[in-house]
Amino acid sequence: MHQAPQRAFFIALKASLKKATAMTAHQTITAPEAADTEMMSGAEIVVRSLLDQGVEVLFGYPGGAVLPIYDALFAEPRLRHILVRHEQGATHAAEGYARSTGKPGVVLVTSGPGATNAVTGIVDALMDSIPLVVITGQVATHLIGTDAFQECDTIGITRSITKHNYLVKNVDDLPRIMHEAFHIATSGRPGPVVIDIPKDVQFGKAAYQGPQAVTHAHDYRPQVKGDAGRIAEAVTLIAQSRRPILYTGGGVINAGPRASALLREFAELTGAPVTSTLMGLGAFPAADPKWLGMLGMHGSYEANHAMHDCDVMVALGARFDDRVTGRLDAFAPTSRKIHVDIDASSIGKNVRCDVGIVGDAASVLEDMIAAWKAMRLSVDKTALAEWWKQIEVWRARDCFAYTPDSKLIKPQQAVERLYHHAKDKDVYITTEVGQHQMWAAQYFRFEDPNRWMTSGGLGTMGYGLPAAVGVQIAHPDSLVIDIAGDASVQMTMQEMATAIQYDLPIKIFILNNEWMGMVRQWQQLLHGERYSHSYSESLPDFVKMAEAFGAVGLRAEHPGELDDKIAEMISVRRPVLFDCRVTKEENCFPMIPSGKAHNEMILAQEARDLGSIIDDAGKRLV
Amino acid sequence: MPDPQPASVYDLDHKAEVENLATFAVLVDNEPGVLHRLVGLFAARGYNIESLTVAETDRNAHTSRVTIVTRGTPHVLGQIEAQLEKMVSTRHVQDVTRDPNGLERELALVKVKSLGAERVEALRVADIFRARVIDTTHESFVFEITGAPNKIDKFAELMRPLGLVELSRTGVLSITRGADAL
Numbered sequence: 145m146h147q148a149p150q151r152a153f154f155i156a157l158k159a160s161l162k163k164a165t166a167m168t169a170h171q172t173i174t175a176p177e178a179a180d181t182e183m184m185s186g187a188e189i190v191v192r193s194l195l196d197q198g199v200e201v202l203f204g205y206p207g208g209a210v211l212p213i214y215d216a217l218f219a220e221p222r223l224r225h226i227l228v229r230h231e232q233g234a235t236h237a238a239e240g241y242a243r244s245t246g247k248p249g250v251v252l253v254t255s256g257p258g259a260t261n262a263v264t265g266i267v268d269a270l271m272d273s274i275p276l277v278v279i280t281g282q283v284a285t286h287l288i289g290t291d292a293f294q295e296c297d298t299i300g301i302t303r304s305i306t307k308h309n310y311l312v313k314n315v316d317d318l319p320r321i322m323h324e325a326f327h328i329a330t331s332g333r334p335g336p337v338v339i340d341i342p343k344d345v346q347f348g349k350a351a352y353q354g355p356q357a358v359t360h361a362h363d364y365r366p367q368v369k370g371d372a373g374r375i376a377e378a379v380t381l382i383a384q385s386r387r388p389i390l391y392t393g394g395g396v397i398n399a400g401p402r403a404s405a406l407l408r409e410f411a412e413l414t415g416a417p418v419t420s421t422l423m424g425l426g427a428f429p430a431a432d433p434k435w436l437g438m439l440g441m442h443g444s445y446e447a448n449h450a451m452h453d454c455d456v457m458v459a460l461g462a463r464f465d466d467r468v469t470g471r472l473d474a475f476a477p478t479s480r481k482i483h484v485d486i487d488a489s490s491i492g493k494n495v496r497c498d499v500g501i502v503g504d505a506a507s508v509l510e511d512m513i514a515a516w517k518a519m520r521l522s523v524d525k526t527a528l529a530e531w532w533k534q535i536e537v538w539r540a541r542d543c544f545a546y547t548p549d550s551k552l553i554k555p556q557q558a559v560e561r562l563y564h565h566a567k568d569k570d571v572y573i574t575t576e577v578g579q580h581q582m583w584a585a586q587y588f589r590f591e592d593p594n595r596w597m598t599s600g601g602l603g604t605m606g607y608g609l610p611a612a613v614g615v616q617i618a619h620p621d622s623l624v625i626d627i628a629g630d631a632s633v634q635m636t637m638q639e640m641a642t643a644i645q646y647d648l649p650i651k652i653f654i655l656n657n658e659w660m661g662m663v664r665q666w667q668q669l670l671h672g673e674r675y676s677h678s679y680s681e682s683l684p685d686f687v688k689m690a691e692a693f694g695a696v697g698l699r700a701e702h703p704g705e706l707d708d709k710i711a712e713m714i715s716v717r718r719p720v721l722f723d724c725r726v727t728k729e730e731n732c733f734p735m736i737p738s739g740k741a742h743n744e745m746i747l748a749q750e751a752r753d754l755g756s757i758i759d760d761a762g763k764r765l766v
Numbered sequence: 767m768p769d770p771q772p773a774s775v776y777d778l779d780h781k782a783e784v785e786n787l788a789t790f791a792v793l794v795d796n797e798p799g800v801l802h803r804l805v806g807l808f809a810a811r812g813y814n815i816e817s818l819t820v821a822e823t824d825r826n827a828h829t830s831r832v833t834i835v836t837r838g839t840p841h842v843l844g845q846i847e848a849q850l851e852k853m854v855s856t857r858h859v860q861d862v863t864r865d866p867n868g869l870e871r872e873l874a875l876v877k878v879k880s881l882g883a884e885r886v887e888a889l890r891v892a893d894i895f896r897a898r899v900i901d902t903t904h905e906s907f908v909f910e911i912t913g914a915p916n917k918i919d920k921f922a923e924l925m926r927p928l929g930l931v932e933l934s935r936t937g938v939l940s941i942t943r944g945a946d947a948l
Contacts, residue, residue: 299799304806308854311798328854361828362795364854489848492841 186315186346187212193322195222196354199250201617203234207254208294209281212346226617229638231258233610235265239274240614243597244572246400248275248330255281256294264604266336267305271601273398275334277325284344285313298340307335315348320358332366333487334398370503370511378482378499379515385456386527388416394423395461396505397593403506404593410513415528417535419447421462422585423600430589440468441736442582445543450535451476452742459483461505464494474741484508543734543747544586553703555655555726559587562653565710570622574611576632577603579661579732584627606635609652613639616648630656630683640693643719651713651720657728665731690721699723788843789835789862789870791940793948795855796822796830813846817937835938858948867943873936874918876909880929888928895921
């Protein structure tokens with residue numbers, strides 16, 4: 145807080161200016177408990193609404209069309225503004241903040257390029273169901289449509305990538321829109337909401353109304369409670385099953401910690417094995433013997449085989465993504481499927497299900513547990529024991545085994561050692577996108593929800609570093625590690641400066657193989673080893689780069705030094721860029737070859753001629 | 767000589783499945799951009815729009831009624847309904863086609879240019895179809911016709927050899943029989 149004297153000076157300065165001009169008269173924003181009919185400027189309404197919504201942090205970047213809002217934020221002690229270096233960083237940081245806290249992430253950017261730079265993060269939040277409220281400045285209403293400076297059709301651009309969006313044409317609508325946006329972003333299936341506010345609306349005056357006083361214009365009431373009849377049907381099916389499996393997704397995380405607790409209880413009641421999507425890791429503890437690991441393209445052998453052979457599948461807050469199902473016509477062919485999702489359009493979208501339940505994962509799990517108990521249901525213990533015997537056979541294949549090298553660090557080994565050093569700490573993991581992301585999902589083990597932040601749906605390279613910034617802002621004393629790749633990390637590298645500015649000791653653990661690893665892997669396996677533009681010819685020296693930013697740079701090149709360097713990274717209370725040099729041509733296994741079923745997945749040792757396993761139809765699917 | 771090892775094949779197969787027409791009546795909040803939102807949803811997810819009508823129907827409640835005729839397999843039609851329901855601006859969605867009480871009507875303006883016997887025949891056909899003449903010159907008629915879309919199709923088909931030169935259709939409107947409202 146070395147800026148405190150400066151801040152005091154500015155406050156004094158503004159107090160003196162207040163008498164001179166009306167422009168700065170809005171600096172004193174009344175506390176939330178004040179009267180609800182007060183007249184305020186649009187900019188003040190924005191700030192006041194954020195406060196009334198319980199917002200503590202916002203991520204942003206100023207510009208011409210949001211200057212009135214930045215003016216209202218000036219010296220506002222209750223709102224912490226984190227200045228990023230690029231608007232994409234603001235959205236990912238807000239996502240990291242939201243996913244690690246369960247609260248909505250708030251972003252404030254300017255018009256035109258500010259808004260377009262935020263687009264990637266907005267789509268990312270939509271795909272992964274992350275609650276964001278993104279406030280964009282817009283040129284004054286009379287200039288809209290004139291190709292004014294820094295004008296773009298933000299509402300048009302973001303219409304298909306938001307859960308909902310608003311252009312505020314009248315300042316009187318602003319309090320209602322602000323509060324409605326938070327309601328829409330955080331309820332039902334969460335997602336991003338954009339509020340585009342023209343500059344004249346930010347200056348205009350209107351009566352403020354609090355969250356309880358506004359009348360919502362939309363009749364948005366998502367269904368939270370599941371249908372009791374279907375729930376009874378579902379639990380009966382589960383009780384009759386001989387080979388059940390719980391397939392959980394990000395919806396369980398979004399439903400809050402209670403949903404994770406209820407999932408554990410339900411797994412205990414039914415004795416069923418549990419697998420999860422990439423997005424759902426942490427909802428069920430990896431230490432529990434019922435945990436099979438992640439499923440899908442790079443999931444575990446036991447999880448995918450159990451999915452294929454199950455007779456009753458309970459999908460909870462998961463959406464049967466193509467990376468999960470593999471070949472659809474051979475997906476769990478002998479199973480009855482129960483699908484619980486808060487989004488009715490997810491049910492039956494990719495995979496036909498037998499019992500569809502629209503509702504919140506926590507609410508439905510609670511009702512399922514209650515119904516199970518009330519109906520005095522029990523499982524067929526003999527059949528379940530048989531099922532577990534089979535699962536143990538699959539598990540014994542040890543699908544994540546790899547051969548360590550005496551001279552070079554294997555990427556799997558790097559994540560394994562990182563896990564070893566971090567597991568007993570209060571740790572949060574973010575990732576970029578690619579091979580390292582899959583190795584992180586495979587070798588890092590999560591016991592609790594909200595600890596794992598990754599770009600699942602959109603697959604955004606460059607997500608992890610700014611997401612780590614957002615997570616560290618929310619959890620200043622925790623260990624926050626971005627497991628990164630050398631290619632991904634360069635996409636949003638500029639946010640290291642943000643980490644330095646706010647003294648955020650994030651750890652960027654780069655698995656550096658000098659390739660866009662996943663692209664290289666697919667070119668090797670599917671495109672006849674024609675490595676078209678996937679090698680990084682001129683990587684920066686990450687250690688020097690760290691130093692240039694004012695961070696700590698570390699490098700590990702040999703297996704022997706890995707442990708000490710990781711320990712050093714964790715112990716230093718500053719941002720670290722860790723250049724972990726790993727074997728260059730390692731592939732990510734096990735893998736369901738595209739166009740194949742879950743039980744056709746191949747392990748590393750069988751992967752010699754994968755190209756011949758995948759047929760032409762499969763190549764089209766990737 | 768053909769390439770023995772084709773590089774990459776990303777074009778998707780299009781399976782032949784049975785597609786049906788369906789009419790959805792959608793009550794939406796009448797706000798700027800709502801039509802774009804709805805049309806954008808159809809475009810983004812690759813659904814067809816055969817016809818589309820929209821107008822404000824309740825000024826006080828700020829609601830508009832949209833009637834969309836679309837085409838798809840039963841699975842796709844189910845998705846369309848769910849995706850329409852999911853829009854924050856949507857108040858209500860009704861699949862009029864599947865509703866036995868569903869009524870569908872369309873209005874068309876038809877310009878026919880002909881002389882002599884063809885002109886007389888055009889007037890006679892119009893009479894059979896209960897089409898009204900709303901404009902005439904010595905060599906043309908403009909007919910106004912309402913009815914189910916297939917009736918208008920049929921009328922246009924009959925008028926084509928009789929000198930049909932222009933056709934303007936509203937697209938389908940729908941409502942249900944009985945006292946219950948959407």
